Amino acid sequence: MTSERFTEVRGHPLFKNISDGSFExxxxxxxxxxxxxxxxxxxxxxxxxxxxxxxxxxVELFCSWESRxxxxxxxxxxxxxxxxxxxxxxxxxxxxxxxxKTRIMLVPSQDVRAVFESDSEFAKAIVAELAxxxxxxxxxxxxxxxxxxxxxxxxxxxxxxxxxxxxLVFELQYEKRRLxxxxxxxPENLSxxxxxxxxxxxxxxxxxxxxxxxxxxxxxxKPTDLIDGYE
Amino acid sequence: MTSERFTEVRGHPLFKNISDGSFExxxxxxxxxxxxxxxxxxxxxxxxxxxxxxxxxxVELFCSWESRxxxxxxxxxxxxxxxxxxxxxxxxxxxxxxxxKTRIMLVPSQDVRAVFESDSEFAKAIVAELAxxxxxxxxxxxxxxxxxxxxxxxxxxxxxxxxxxxxLVFELQYEKRRLxxxxxxxPENLSxxxxxxxxxxxxxxxxxxxxxxxxxxxxxxKPTDLIDGYE
DNA sequence: CGTCCTTTTGAACATTGTCAAACACTGTGG
DNA sequence: CCACAGTGTTTGACAATGTTCAAAAGGACG
Numbered sequence: 001m002t003s004e005r006f007t008e009v010r011g012h013p014l015f016k017n018i019s020d021g022s023f024e025x026x027x028x029x030x031x032x033x034x035x036x037x038x039x040x041x042x043x044x045x046x047x048x049x050x051x052x053x054x055x056x057x058x059v060e061l062f063c064s065w066e067s068r069x070x071x072x073x074x075x076x077x078x079x080x081x082x083x084x085x086x087x088x089x090x091x092x093x094x095x096x097x098x099x100x101k102t103r104i105m106l107v108p109s110q111d112v113r114a115v116f117e118s119d120s121e122f123a124k125a126i127v128a129e130l131a132x133x134x135x136x137x138x139x140x141x142x143x144x145x146x147x148x149x150x151x152x153x154x155x156x157x158x159x160x161x162x163x164x165x166x167x168l169v170f171e172l173q174y175e176k177r178r179l180x181x182x183x184x185x186x187p188e189n190l191s192x193x194x195x196x197x198x199x200x201x202x203x204x205x206x207x208x209x210x211x212x213x214x215x216x217x218x219x220x221x222k223p224t225d226l227i228d229g230y231e
Numbered sequence: 232m233t234s235e236r237f238t239e240v241r242g243h244p245l246f247k248n249i250s251d252g253s254f255e256x257x258x259x260x261x262x263x264x265x266x267x268x269x270x271x272x273x274x275x276x277x278x279x280x281x282x283x284x285x286x287x288x289x290v291e292l293f294c295s296w297e298s299r300x301x302x303x304x305x306x307x308x309x310x311x312x313x314x315x316x317x318x319x320x321x322x323x324x325x326x327x328x329x330x331x332k333t334r335i336m337l338v339p340s341q342d343v344r345a346v347f348e349s350d351s352e353f354a355k356a357i358v359a360e361l362a363x364x365x366x367x368x369x370x371x372x373x374x375x376x377x378x379x380x381x382x383x384x385x386x387x388x389x390x391x392x393x394x395x396x397x398x399l400v401f402e403l404q405y406e407k408r409r410l411x412x413x414x415x416x417x418p419e420n421l422s423x424x425x426x427x428x429x430x431x432x433x434x435x436x437x438x439x440x441x442x443x444x445x446x447x448x449x450x451x452x453k454p455t456d457l458i459d460g461y462e
Numbered sequence: 463c464g465t466c467c468t469t470t471t472g473a474a475c476a477t478t479g480t481c482a483a484a485c486a487c488t489g490t491g492g
Numbered sequence: 493c494c495a496c497a498g499t500g501t502t503t504g505a506c507a508a509t510g511t512t513c514a515a516a517a518g519g520a521c522g
Contacts, residue, residue, distance in 0.1 A: 044457055065377040066453055072372065084362040093369050093457055116358070120351040127347070127354060130361040131315040137368035138324045141303065144375055145415050146296040149478075177500070184376050186479055191502055206487085206501095222297055226275055226324055380510075407469065420510060422470055437469095437519085 006030065008055055009105060012078050014125045022119040030107040041096045041104065048085035048092055050106040053078065057102025060178065061094045071181040074099070074174065083129060086112050099174060132231055142227045149185040153193045154221035155228055156183060157202065161211055168214060171207045237261065239286055240336060243309050245356045253350040261338040272327045272335065279316035279323055281337040285309065288333025291409065292325045302412040305330070305405065314360060317343050330405060363462055373458045380416040384424045385452035386459055387414060388433065392442055399445060402438045 006027050009015055015023060032055065035041065041052065044063060052059070059075040072094055075081045085092050086109045115122050143152055156179075164170050172179060180190035194204050200220050201213030211217055237258050240246055246254060263286065266272065272283065275294060283290070290306040303325055306312045316323050317340040346353050374383055387410075395401050403410060411421035425435050431451050432444030442448055 063373045063377065063457075065373065065455065065458065068377050070373070070376040072369070084365045087358060088362045088366070090366070090462070091457070093366055093373070117355070120354060123351060123354045123358060124348070127318060127357050127361060130358060130365055131319045134315045134361055134365040134368060135319070135321070135324055137365060137372065138303070141368065141372055141375070142294045142296065142301070142324070144372070145301040146294065146299050175500070187501070188480080188503085189478060192478095195502095224296065226294075226322070227296065231321070379508095417511060418469070419471085419512085423510095426470095 006032075006105065009053055009078055012053070012080070014080060014083075014122070014129055017121045017125060018115070018119050019121070022115045022122055025115050026107055026111055029111050030105055032103060032105050035098045035102050035104060037098055037100050037102075039098045039102075041098065042082065042092050043095045044092050046092050048082055048090065048109050050108055051080055051086045051112045052082060052096070053080045053105040053107070055103040055105055058099045058174075059096050059102060059104075060099055060174075061096050062181075063094050069181070070184070071178050074178075074182070080129070083126065084133070087116060087126060087130075089113065135231060139227050139229070144184055146227070149183060149189055150193045150196050151221060152183045152185075153190065154197055154200070154202075154217055155223050157197075157209060157211060158214070158218060158221055158223050159228055160209070161214065166214070168211045170209055172209060237263075237336065240284055240309055243284070243311070245311060245314075245353070245360055248352045248356060249346070249350050250352070253346045253353055256346050257338050257342055260342050261336055263334060263336050266329045266333050266335060268329055268331050268333075270329045270333075272329065273313065273323050273325075275323050275326045277323050279313055279321065279340050281339055282311055282317045282343045283313060283327070284311045284336040284338070286334040286336055289330045289405075290327050290333060290335075291330055291405075292327050293412075294325050300412070301415070302409050305409075305413070311360070314357065315364070318347060318357060318361075320344065366462060370458050370460070375415055377458070380414060380420055381424045381427055382452060383414045383416075384421065385428055385431070385433075385448055386454050388428075388440060388442060389445075389449060389452055389454050390459055391440070392445065397445070399442045401440055403440060 006023075010023065015026075035057075041059065042048075054075050054077050056077050058077075059081065061072045061075060061081060063070055063072055075096075081096065082092055082094070084090075089109065116126060143155070147155070160170055160172075161167060176190055177187045180187045183190065185193070194202065197217070197220075200217045201211055202217065203210040203212060237254075241254065246257070266288075272290065273279075285306050285308045287308050289308075290312065292303045292306065292312060294301055294303055306327075312327065313323055313325070315321075320340065347357060374386070378386070391401055391403075392398060407421055408418045411418045414421065416424070425433065428448070428451075431448045432442055433448065434441040434443060
């Protein structure tokens with residue numbers, strides 16, 4: 001039974017409500033591959049031949065232009081990426097590389113498009129997923145255009161804390177240089193921004209972060225669901 | 232015959248392939264309204280009660296946070312906006328105001344969601360639309376994070392020229408203060424950026440722009456479809 | 463002709479980026 | 493176990509970029 005091969009992804013919002021037949025059709029041409037750290041999986045400009053789904057590890061999505069580079073997002077399990085390029089049969093707009101050792105499920109784009117045409121439950125799930133992606137991207141733009149780098153960092157830290165039930169001590173999920181790039185600044189500037197947040201109770205030691213006065217930090221950062229909400 | 236009321240939008244990608252019955256269902260509760268210039272149609276945070284479609288005039292989408300404001304996009308006829316909020320039944324992430332005198336078609340969100348559930352052609356059209364919006368937003372983020380303000384302006388001008396069959400003389404479509412905000416800078420900085428582009432053949436007089444050396448400007452701006460493409 | 467608004471210009475300032483060096487951390491190989 | 497290279501982080505001095513404030517110039521419109 002083919003559909004039992006990919007139980008890990010069956011519960012993902014994209015596949016939860018589709019028929020067994022549709023899932024079979026997707027699973028038939030799909031395969032799972034293991035990648036070592038720092039492997040470039042896709043490059044911007046390439047044809048979108050496969051829908052990628054991260055099963056374990058993580059993938060950094062980044063973009064380049066004229067020898068500059070910026071981190072756009074990090075994808076954690078279990079999530080799909082480059083869905084829009086796949087469904088529209090357009091070239092990737094972002095490149096992707098593994099951070100740690102990473103397991104990826106690859107589904108041929110033509111199969112995704114075929115099932116999209118035939119299974120309206122799948123089409124609906126794709127609409128929900130794309131709408132969420134779009135709204136996340138709009139929030140990101142607001143964050144970039146309306147806030148200074150210090151404010152972006154403060155709100156990022158609050159978001160980390162919220163994600164772990166408002167825990168006041170946590171580890172940064174990835175290197176500071178990547179975090180800096182994600183937040184739209186240089187590593188040097190990130191380092192200085194951390195220092196500038198000390199008066200608001202932000203303590204950093206390596207990857208460990210302690211928020212000693214969340215109230216004060218929130219008063220400074222002024223987070224709002226319209227920018228910082230998970231949806 | 233209800234469906235003959237809204238012939239202007241029948242050819243829009245969202246509605247082109249849907250059944251007459253579906254179009255009727257959308258048209259039944261829909262209405263068209265005229266708005267004077269500078270009228271706020273929607274405010275971020277509000278419930279998305281209607282899908283908006285610009286029939287004539289134009290609408291500025293903008294966002295605010297802590298007394299700062301930024302222009303996110305301008306919507307021209309015939310285009311829908313805030314589709315993602317409508318379909319997901321979430322609050323608006325952006326506010327919208329008319330620029331000139333503007334005619335808007337308003338379709339109740341619940342009708343949009345109902346037809347989305349019943350008509351798979353409509354669902355497919357929505358997928359295409361959302362995917363395009365998402366990719367446009369990613370391109371916008373790349374533009375903001377990878378380029379300086381001068382480079383953003385140069386590429387914007389090239390895009391204007393391209394839109395009019397590479398015409399070297401054209402008018403800016405809206406005020407410079409809005410353009411500045413859209414490009415992520417202050418009006419003062421925009422003014423200086425225009426001056427800084429003079430060596431590349433950029434001549435500005437009021438709203439009129441002349442590109443006297445497109446080759447040179449392109450050599451400076453280095454446009455790419457992966458950021459500047461219309462799709 | 464004035465009034466209001468936008469745009470431009472200038473100067474001071476703030477923020478962010480660049481470059482170079484020091485430092486810390488990690489893992490390797492002797 | 494230590495020396496060492498390689499990488500990432502922090503710091504300082506400086507440069508570039510972008511913002512703010514104030515004022516002048518230009519346009520639109522009654």
